Amino acid sequence: MTHHVLDARRLLCPMPVIRAQNAVARLAPGDTLEVQATDPGAMHDIPSWCRVHGHELLSSSNVEGEVRVTLRVKHS
Amino acid sequence: MLAARVMQDHGVWVEGINFYTGFCIEGHTQAIRSEARERPKRNNALWVAEQLGIKLHLIDVIEEYKDVVINPKHGYGANLNPCLDCKGFMVGKAREWMEANQFDFIVTGEVIGQRPMSQRRDTMPVVARESGAFDRLLRPLCAKLLPPTLPEREGWVDRDRLFDFNGRGRKPQIALAAQYGFTDYAQPAGGCCFLTNAQYSRKLADLWETRGEKRYELEDIVLLKVGRHLRPRPHFKLIVARDEGETNFLLGFRRQYTHLYATSHTGPLALIEGDVSEDDLELAARLTARFGKGREAAQVTVAITDQAGRTHTRDVSPLTADAIPETWYL
Numbered sequence: 001m002t003h004h005v006l007d008a009r010r011l012l013c014p015m016p017v018i019r020a021q022n023a024v025a026r027l028a029p030g031d032t033l034e035v036q037a038t039d040p041g042a043m044h045d046i047p048s049w050c051r052v053h054g055h056e057l058l059s060s061s062n063v064e065g066e067v068r069v070t071l072r073v074k075h076s
Numbered sequence: 077m078l079a080a081r082v083m084q085d086h087g088v089w090v091e092g093i094n095f096y097t098g099f100c101i102e103g104h105t106q107a108i109r110s111e112a113r114e115r116p117k118r119n120n121a122l123w124v125a126e127q128l129g130i131k132l133h134l135i136d137v138i139e140e141y142k143d144v145v146i147n148p149k150h151g152y153g154a155n156l157n158p159c160l161d162c163k164g165f166m167v168g169k170a171r172e173w174m175e176a177n178q179f180d181f182i183v184t185g186e187v188i189g190q191r192p193m194s195q196r197r198d199t200m201p202v203v204a205r206e207s208g209a210f211d212r213l214l215r216p217l218c219a220k221l222l223p224p225t226l227p228e229r230e231g232w233v234d235r236d237r238l239f240d241f242n243g244r245g246r247k248p249q250i251a252l253a254a255q256y257g258f259t260d261y262a263q264p265a266g267g268c269c270f271l272t273n274a275q276y277s278r279k280l281a282d283l284w285e286t287r288g289e290k291r292y293e294l295e296d297i298v299l300l301k302v303g304r305h306l307r308p309r310p311h312f313k314l315i316v317a318r319d320e321g322e323t324n325f326l327l328g329f330r331r332q333y334t335h336l337y338a339t340s341h342t343g344p345l346a347l348i349e350g351d352v353s354e355d356d357l358e359l360a361a362r363l364t365a366r367f368g369k370g371r372e373a374a375q376v377t378v379a380i381t382d383q384a385g386r387t388h389t390r391d392v393s394p395l396t397a398d399a400i401p402e403t404w405y406l
Contacts, residue, residue, distance in 0.1 A: 010328060012298065014096055014119055018134045041119070048122040052132050 001030040009066075013041035017049050020071075024055065029075040032058065037067040046071070077124045078249055079185040081256055082216040084128065086233045090183065092132040093170050094121035097141040097162075098297050099270045120262035127258070137169060138294055145271065146290045150202075155277035157269065159191060160199055167207035174212070181212040181227045187249070188218045188242040197221075217241045217249065270301060279305050279406045286313070286350075295329075302326060303344075305406040306363060312350030313406070314360055316367050319344075332383065336364045339389060340377035343368020358392065365394035 006023050008016035016037040023033055035046055043062050046069040050057045056072040080090045125132035144165045148158030163186075170182045186195050186203075200222065204213045211226040219228065219238035228235040241248045253261060262268075270276040279300045284290045286307075303315040303322050317323040323345040326335075333347040334357075346364040348356075357380055365376035371394045381387040 014094075014100075014134055015136070017119070017122075018096060018136050021134055045119045045122060048119065048126060049132070049134075052122060052125045052130075 001032070002028070003032045003034070006033060006035045008035055008037045008042065010038055013039045013045055015039075016042040016067075017045040020046055020069075021049060024053075024071075024073055027073045029073050031073045032070060033073070034068060034070045037069070038065055040065070040067060042067045042069060077128065077185070077258070077261055078252055078256070079183050079216045080124075080128055080130065081258075082238070082252075083183050083233065084130075086237065088233060090128070090130050091179070092121065092125050092128075092130055093173055094132060094134050095137045095141075095166050095169060096134060097269075098138045098294050099141075099145075101268050101270055120268075124262065133173070135169065135173070137165075140169075141165065142292065145292075150199075153272070155272055155274050156280055157271040157277070159272075160202065162269075163195075163203045164206035167203055167209050167213060171207055171209045171212070174209075180232065181214055181225070182209050183214050183216060185217060186215045188221055190242075190244060270297075275406075276300060282307060282313075282406050286310075299329070299347075303346075304367070306400070306404045307406055308359055308363065308404050309350075309356060312348055312352050312356055312360070314346050314348055314363055316346040316364065317344035330381070331385075334380065334382045336361055336378050336380050338365055338368045338370055338376050339379050340375075341365075341368050341370030341373065343370065343376075358390070359395075361390055361392045362395045363400070365392055366397070366400065368394075370394060 004023065004027060006019055008019045011019065016035060016039060020033065020035045027033060035042065040062060043060055047057045047060060050071050054074045056074065058070040058072055060069040080092065083090050121132055121134070144158055144161050145156070148161040150158070150160040153159050167182060167184065174182055186200065188195060188197050188200065200215070204210055207213065214225045214227050214233065215222065216238045218241050219225070219235060220240035221242060224235060227233045239248070280297070283292065283296060283300065299315060302325055303317050305313060305315055307313045315326065317326050326345045326347055329347060333349060334352065335348070336346045337343060343364065344367050346360065348360055352360065361378040361380060364378055365371065368376065370376035374393060375391050376394055377389050377391050379387055379389050
């Protein structure tokens with residue numbers, strides 16, 4: 001299980017969630033992905049996308065406009 | 077949402093596809109405008125997927141979509157909206173996805189007569205043909221008004237339980253939504269694309285005219301969504317933020333453009349697109365001052381920073397409202 005970081009800063013929604021989706025497609029079950037974004041919409045879109053696809057949301061924060069959402073890729 | 081829900085009623089496994097062209101309205105405005113930030117945020121496609129309990133696949137088609145906007149075979153609608161080409165393109169992409177993922181057919185929420193260009197009785201077969209989907213494209217909301225498709229003929233869905241909605245009115249859809257218990261749904265199709273907006277289309281047309289060719293990058297079309305756009309001279313344009321949110325957003329572009337803001341008064345950030353002379357800079361500074369708190373002041377100090385990062389200030393008298401011709405506004 002590996003931890004990965006995706007830089008989606010300065011991208012407008014829905015690009016952060018699209019980049020997260022494409023990154024997850026390349027990861028192994030159990031891997032974790034931290035998505036960094038500056039569009040506050042990512043705070044809602046990425047958790048919503050996780051719920052839709054069954055991935056586990058580990059944490060999310062928005063500190064002074066720096067959004068970080070971490071998820072764990074589901075076991076298929 | 078309704079079409080997918082109808083398919084679920086038929087016991088069909090449904091997954092959603094949502095295309096991102098760069099011209100989508102939702103999200104961007106929310107991320108940029110200060111006032112919009114206060115509204116509850118949601119991506120409508122993801123929200124619908126959650127309501128229906130289906131998977132949703134988001135697909136970035138920004139690059140491929142350029143050809144649809146620039147060279148629409150069927151032309152534009154009232155503005156720069158290439159709706160018929162767009163529909164054919166998207167259903168074509170959905171067909172590719174269907175084939176790659178072993179799905180059997182495509183469902184859309186189209187209704188005959190709902191839209192003036194892409195949802196007419198004579199253009200709906202065009203979409204089916206040009207997308208390559210042919211009779212694997214099912215429109216459950218108006219299927220009874222169209223020839224039976226493969227899923228109907230094969231008995232994968234029951235044609236008798238499909239619908240015959242038509243026309244611009246949405247009463248039958250609203251009634252069906254109520255039947256399913258939906259009290260909240262995204263805005264109807266057509267209101268979700270900037271290309272259907274007259275003002276946005278004017279700005280895009282101006283961009284192409286100034287460049288001398290129909291070409292754009294994602295950054296261009298995103299910037300067209302932000303701020304007031306004024307072209308006081310043929311060779312330069314000024315983009316003036318309308319609120320703090322837009323100022324913050326435009327700040328991200330400050331290294332690529334000469335930019336201005338008032339230092340003696342509160343005011344917006346403005347970007348200059350184009351090559352400017354000293355006289356142009358003076359005019360741009362007076363315009364920038366016009367849109368700040370110092371608009372009634374005799375003099376406003378404006379800082380001007382070029383793309384090399386060199387800053388100088390100049391004291392200017394703000395332009396009066398009547399000194400700005402309407403024709404400058406794009």
